[in-house]
Amino acid sequence: MNDNVARHPGVAAESSHPEVHRKPEPVMFGFWVFLMSDLVLFAVLLATYATMSVHGVAGGPAPRDVTDLASAAIETALLLASSFTFGLASLAQKYEQDPRQTVRWLLVTAALGLAFLGLEARDFVRLVADGAVPQRSGFLSAHFTLLACHGLHVAAGLLWVGVLLMRMRVGRLQQVVRLRIMRLALFWHMLDIVWVAIVTVAFLFGAV
Amino acid sequence: MTGHDWIYWLFGTLRWSDFPPKGDLIADCAAGIAIAAPLAVVVLLTVKHRWRWLWEEWLTSLDHKRIGIMYTVIAFVMLARALIEAGLMRMQQALAVNADGVVSPEHFAQLFSTHGTAMIFFTAMPFLTGVINYVMPLQIGARDLTFPFLNAVGLWLTAAGAGIVMASLVVGKFAIGGWSAYPPFTETPFSPGEGVDYWIWAVSLASVGSMLSGINFAVTIYKERAPGMQLFRMPLFCWCALCTAILMIFAMPPLTVATGLLALDRYAGFHFFTNDLGGNMMAYANMFWLFGHPEVYILVLPAFGIWSEVISTFSGKRLYGYPSMVFAVMCIAVLSFTVWLHHFFTMGQSASVNAAFGIATMLIGIPTGVKVYDWLLTMYRGRIRLTAPMLFAITFIACFVIGGLSGIILANPPVDFAVHNSLFLVAHFHNMLVPGTLFGLLAGYMFWFPKVFGFRLDERWGRIAWVCWSGGFLAAFMPLYILGLMGATRRTAQFYRAEYEPFLLFAWAGAWLIAFGFVALLVQLWLSVKRRDELAAPIGDPWDGHSLEWWTPSPPPEYNFAVLPKVVDTETFTVMKRQESAYRSPDSYEDIEVPRNTGIPVIIGAAACVCAFALVWHIWWAAVAGFAAAWGALIVRSFDTDQMRTIPAADVRRQHEAWLTRARAATPIDRFAELEPANRGRAVATQ
Numbered sequence A: 001m002n003d004n005v006a007r008h009p010g011v012a013a014e015s016s017h018p019e020v021h022r023k024p025e026p027v028m029f030g031f032w033v034f035l036m037s038d039l040v041l042f043a044v045l046l047a048t049y050a051t052m053s054v055h056g057v058a059g060g061p062a063p064r065d066v067t068d069l070a071s072a073a074i075e076t077a078l079l080l081a082s083s084f085t086f087g088l089a090s091l092a093q094k095y096e097q098d099p100r101q102t103v104r105w106l107l108v109t110a111a112l113g114l115a116f117l118g119l120e121a122r123d124f125v126r127l128v129a130d131g132a133v134p135q136r137s138g139f140l141s142a143h144f145t146l147l148a149c150h151g152l153h154v155a156a157g158l159l160w161v162g163v164l165l166m167r168m169r170v171g172r173l174q175q176v177v178r179l180r181i182m183r184l185a186l187f188w189h190m191l192d193i194v195w196v197a198i199v200t201v202a203f204l205f206g207a208v
Numbered sequence B: 001m002t003g004h005d006w007i008y009w010l011f012g013t014l015r016w017s018d019f020p021p022k023g024d025l026i027a028d029c030a031a032g033i034a035i036a037a038p039l040a041v042v043v044l045l046t047v048k049h050r051w052r053w054l055w056e057e058w059l060t061s062l063d064h065k066r067i068g069i070m071y072t073v074i075a076f077v078m079l080a081r082a083l084i085e086a087g088l089m090r091m092q093q094a095l096a097v098n099a100d101g102v103v104s105p106e107h108f109a110q111l112f113s114t115h116g117t118a119m120i121f122f123t124a125m126p127f128l129t130g131v132i133n134y135v136m137p138l139q140i141g142a143r144d145l146t147f148p149f150l151n152a153v154g155l156w157l158t159a160a161g162a163g164i165v166m167a168s169l170v171v172g173k174f175a176i177g178g179w180s181a182y183p184p185f186t187e188t189p190f191s192p193g194e195g196v197d198y199w200i201w202a203v204s205l206a207s208v209g210s211m212l213s214g215i216n217f218a219v220t221i222y223k224e225r226a227p228g229m230q231l232f233r234m235p236l237f238c239w240c241a242l243c244t245a246i247l248m249i250f251a252m253p254p255l256t257v258a259t260g261l262l263a264l265d266r267y268a269g270f271h272f273f274t275n276d277l278g279g280n281m282m283a284y285a286n287m288f289w290l291f292g293h294p295e296v297y298i299l300v301l302p303a304f305g306i307w308s309e310v311i312s313t314f315s316g317k318r319l320y321g322y323p324s325m326v327f328a329v330m331c332i333a334v335l336s337f338t339v340w341l342h343h344f345f346t347m348g349q350s351a352s353v354n355a356a357f358g359i360a361t362m363l364i365g366i367p368t369g370v371k372v373y374d375w376l377l378t379m380y381r382g383r384i385r386l387t388a389p390m391l392f393a394i395t396f397i398a399c400f401v402i403g404g405l406s407g408i409i410l411a412n413p414p415v416d417f418a419v420h421n422s423l424f425l426v427a428h429f430h431n432m433l434v435p436g437t438l439f440g441l442l443a444g445y446m447f448w449f450p451k452v453f454g455f456r457l458d459e460r461w462g463r464i465a466w467v468c469w470s471g472g473f474l475a476a477f478m479p480l481y482i483l484g485l486m487g488a489t490r491r492t493a494q495f496y497r498a499e500y501e502p503f504l505l506f507a508w509a510g511a512w513l514i515a516f517g518f519v520a521l522l523v524q525l526w527l528s529v530k531r532r533d534e535l536a537a538p539i540g541d542p543w544d545g546h547s548l549e550w551w552t553p554s555p556p557p558e559y560n561f562a563v564l565p566k567v568v569d570t571e572t573f574t575v576m577k578r579q580e581s582a583y584r585s586p587d588s589y590e591d592i593e594v595p596r597n598t599g600i601p602v603i604i605g606a607a608a609c610v611c612a613f614a615l616v617w618h619i620w621w622a623a624v625a626g627f628a629a630a631w632g633a634l635i636v637r638s639f640d641t642d643q644m645r646t647i648p649a650a651d652v653r654r655q656h657e658a659w660l661t662r663a664r665a666a667t668p669i670d671r672f673a674e675l676e677p678a679n680r681g682r683a684v685a686t687q
């Protein structure tokens, strides 16, 4: 590799020493590429939602009828807060000697994520109780699928946090674990961004 | 709970009647082969006590070279199957003019669905992934791909998908909705049963595998190049691999969404693509071709790379117009995302939309034309040697121009209204895919074979294969242009116009010739293995090659390069040979780290295969178990701290010096004598 290529400015790497930065570089770059691919998935789902919410209502509930803005506001707050706490976990990993700081912030993040998933599940249950099931119309199929796909990603992130915490019990904060936390952080922030897009397209456009 | 419920819980919808005999002689024979062939392999491995060797040397390997070979093996197996199906279809159409022919219409529909699926997803894709896997890291002077473990996972997911397609030969039936599986026909009301589900899960596994490979290739090319290997010093094959990888990264997700939503419709009663309750099949067409069009460039770009290497090597010249080649490939990659609508010109969008996409489509002809001229000018005044790969290259150029012209014709929406869904279209895309992709990959196979196994392939049978393949291609597909213009529709099991008959018979003869071509490839391989001592070229450079892969022994050691090369030019190896520094000893050696073998990717693939098969048959417990096992295996891997193995510098030195000694001792042979037994792999250019 050429020496002058840009190094990943990973805030969470152990130190700013060039050697320490060079090794994670391909790994982090690979994860960015994966995220791009994953974003295409969400883009296609959002586009599907956009057409279905207009042409696929089939006389059933319309976007206005299924979006609960209050719930969405709380969910957004929870998810944004969890991104913030993940940022704190990343900083702790870089600046604190004691790995317990990182663990603590990861736990807070996971708790916020779990609360988000709980609220989302409550939204789903309510819709189903109202008869607004995904089998009712193309629009509802798209609504449930888009949200559930994001929700599944969050759930996968939570599982990942769990595995990482277990992994940290086995060993200490070695370079491998640090790198994994950095990647999980990227993943988590991306889910936040996707959520903002979902809120805009699915909740705000629909309700206003 | 009744007895029947228990059966459903345990076996889902799978019943005895789904197993052979199926009451259709041809289908029973196919099932018989699908059972007998793997059994024969198992017996052979047991008798020869080769299981341990297979597991330790191959299945668990993370070496990109071995993974590349395994991909190619999958491709050849599936090619054999898909060719038999093609021959059957040709036979059916030839014999079914005003008659019944040999297979039922439903069976014919299965044939074209499995043929298309097997050719695109399980022949062409594994083949090109295999070649890129093998060659690209060597060409950029890397020790491996960036993510060897991920690479193996991709391989085994692809294998799992291929296994699912193969299982459908034996258990139950495959889809009858074509390789594109358009809804609403593939929705439950029109296609109940397991067929479409087989298609969905096979293709999903393969597409996830390809997405992973794409990421791996792109990151490797960006990050692992040897010192001095600037992007514009990469061999053209690597540029093509890079663009292919980028297409894989962005084009596979729409396919995953399309198959996923179709699955939701079928399994959970959703309404994405159904006829009622707001479903919209145009959404499927959009998603599918958002993948499908870039896919055809995923298929053909690696072949473009191979042609560039083959033509410049066997013309003894530098590739003409290297920068224009690079820009052309990049243009094609970008444009490929802007034309997907030409696949549904006739489905009701406005004339202006059609016009825009028609023009966008025609634009692709420009960079492609640039490439054709560059290849021709590379040959112009070259000292051409007509070896088998070069013969394929020349046929390719001629045929590809015809195919491209027919594509430009189809890009014209009014014309497309007239001939789409006719055999004209089938002729067009085979005209692109057979000479473009398949001949390219076959040429690559013959070109790099001595690198991979240390001995050359028999040249005479290579040329026989070339005659059969190119003659067979022309005979099998040129009549289809005429038939299409005469109004013969595609995917049709019987015709009622006697004037089609001569053309159909001719095309059938072409299919036979292609079948001989495939047999010729097998004979070539068999003879070459038998005569491998005579054909051996272990020094590594049998064709007077230009790029770095030829600067390694054949086969290369698992770490590829004992010392990383210093790259000074697109044709560094040529420069080294000219300066007589190619076989000089390096100053010092270092320890080299390589990944340890692991069985976890095999487990992931097997678990994914079980999960997919269980989903097809609604065996929910097994689906959950397979899914959990696949992810569980991945989590187990994340606790493994001992993933690398060090090869001590002393061992590297010993092996490398031994090779250098042999290389220096070998008599250099003139490149025009490359087919002589004296060619031990040290070629020189004598002007």
Ligand code: HEM
Pocket: B083, B086, B087, B089, B090, B112, B113, B115, B116, B117, B119, B120, B124, B177, B178, B179, B180, B426, B430, B433, B434, B437, B438, B476, B489, B490, B491, B492, B511, B514
């Ligand atoms: C080399 C010998 C080949 C022969 C004789 C052959 C023959 C055929 C025939 C007869 C059909 C059905 C056309 C119809 O529906 O009437 C077909 C369809 C198709 N073939 Fe081939 N083929 C060959 C190679 C290939 C290759 C190399 C590829 C791709 C890499 C390929 C991809 C396809 C696809 C995608 C379809 C469309 C299936 C559908 O209708 O959904 N074929 N081929």
Ligand SMILES: [Cu+2]
Pocket: B292, B293, B296, B339, B340, B342, B343
């Ligand atoms: Cu296209």
